[in-house]
Amino acid sequence: MAVSIPLTEDEQAALTDGKAAIDQLLNRLADTPTPTGPTPQKITAPGSAQLLPIVAVRQGKAAQS
Structure with a gap:
């Protein structure tokens, strides 16, 4: 999906770096x-x-019962 949709550097960081980057992006966009x-x-x-x-x-094999 990241290949199909052009992303800013902040958006790419949020995609790859996790929660801290997402929080930073949300804070930056709060006034946009x-x-x-x-x-x-x-x-x-x-x-x-x-x-x-x-x-x-x-992801992996489901536990067998």
């Missing part, structure tokens, strides 16, 4: 206007949104 005008901070009041945790996923 959306296409309709308001910034993400104006759309949702601080503390009203709950971010989902990032969980490592490991």
Whole structure:
């Protein structure tokens, strides 16, 4: 997917470096206007949104019972 969609350096770092880079990108974009005008901070009041945790996923054989 990263090959098909052009990404900024910050977005690429968020994709490859994990949670710290994602948090940094979200903080930087908080005051960037959306296409309709308001910034993400104006759309949702601080503390009203709950971010989902990032969980490592490991692929492998399923445990047999």
